[in-house]
Amino acid sequence: MLAALALTAALLHLVGHAAFKTLLFLAAGSVLHATGTRDLDALGGLRPAMPLTTAAFGLGALAASALPPGTAFVSEWVLLQSLVHGLPAPGVATSVVLPVAVAAVALTAGLAVATFVKAFGIGFLARPRSDAAATARESPPTMIAGMALAGFACVGLAVGPTLVLPALGRVAAGLSRSEVPVTGATTIELTGIAAALSPMGLVLALTAAAVLVVGLPRMLLAHRTRRQARLWDCGAGPLSSRMEYTATSFAEPLARVFDNVLQPVQDVDVTHHRESRYLVQAVEYRRRVPDRVERRLYGPVLAAAAAWGRAGRRLADGSVHRYLGYGFATLCALLVLLVGIR
């Protein structure tokens, strides 16, 4: 039963992933088309020039970051329910594995939120960090149409996941030979588990609350137009885009927390003035996060394959005599082997 539920969650995540990843890739393509760069540190300020792409990426980011109302949130919820209710199963292994699994899902969700806040906030909001981003123009309607299609799929799956969930539940039930784990027309109800979630109700409740929060002060207070004002620049103004946080600086605290895992390489070079050691002429800072999987796993495997190849090449040096010798040695070895078996 729980296996079927977990499988349903995985299938729903697959469907949702197809929608939001398509949307995110199309939006990223639109940005690449407009600016010619994929470097987040060089982007920013795309919102005024590219409102539709910004909206598309924002929608995709919301769907991907496991926050309500998004598609990944619903699949995360179903997955968590299947993990949480697996504990009554006997055995020490389940009581250790399941909490750790929940924690892993939670940490993934938390890091996904931070990732997409970074991608959306640094990539599209604030001020442009390069000339390419400052001169960006919205993409042609054909690209917008593609994003719109994927965006509708995202919205549909976020508000009405119950349109596809029962069908996915039947597939999972068929595969694991159990009852259909998920039912419900607008509210997701789980078979045998006292848990329910209504994504549509969530959206409606949020909308109603937002209308109330916007509308009530307007009725009570006299409505006045917004005045444009300067940003706080500590009186030193004007602020330049070099003072903004970049994607690298945004992720730095998390990278530092996980530096045992990531092992970033950084060095700082300080050049002093010739006259005095107390005056600094230039500070150069370099930081790189090398991919540990690439370095520790792929690197050694590739090096071993290459070493094996080199050893093999030494055997074949082009001498016909040596090749004949190999043939003779193999024949002798074979004969000895045959004698031994008999």
Next chain:
Amino acid sequence: MTGLGLWSGLLQAVLVVGGSPLLVGLMRQVRARLQGRAGPGVLQPWRHLRKLGRREPVAPRGTSEVFRAAPVLLVSTTLVVAVVAPFVSTSSAFGPVADLFAVVALLALGAVGLALAGIDTGTAFGGMGASRAMTILALVEPTLLVAVFALSVPVGSTSLTAIVGSTLHDPERVISPGSLLAGVALLVVVVAETGRLPVDNPSTHLELTMVHEATVLEYAGPDLALVELGTAMRLSVYLGLLVNLFVPWGAATSPGVVALLVGTAAFATKVALVGAALAVAEVFLAKLRLFRVPELLAGSFLLALLAVTAAAFL
């Protein structure tokens, strides 16, 4: 959806919106008295909100609608949680949203809105605050969900009404090891998520230590009023969840004017007591260095993990 749930939902909305600035005022007053100051009085946050609400709305140059929508998102997500959670009674106004996982995700959504607004300003402060807030949010998430797991084990459900109702009928469970461990873990989570000491100092504008204040530095006038109200409501809702998950006594179980009034009074008293206790503890605490916070959160995660194991075996 029942009459009891609807009435208590309405009461809770009024109580949380009206009472949360008073809770903040109470906590400030307790701190002030313990530090030997007279303090501005419990009503001061409301006076401050009234003053801000009358001011002219300001749009800092270069900000987009994300900046303007974030305060609304913060208040509306918190308001939805305040309405659906079983605070005053054991019934919810809208059961299918009153799931503990959904509620914590909704509260996270409000925080994400503020972080995006911080980045949107394009100042160094805004980016710094957003970066730190998201770091803490990402690290808190495992503790939070594992603690929710621990609470759901004895009940067999993550529905808030089920947990509150079942604790009400089985008071001994509150002092079980699993429940106590989960309680301590959740307390650390609440402190981290609401930006209180020792994770973040709510009364500082010292740039090196700011987390929440840095993200909202550019807000002024009615927008700032919404942000402050939203932050206060977030604190009340988190404390309310903490209180009612572990000490739900007093909550109304049947519809009736007297029962609902008793439930309201009980809830307000419990939250005020926990808030005052938190304020007393804050007097004796200093803010942790930002990169020591993960150690605190790792400790609380361990407690949450132990809580699940204890709930499964004991």
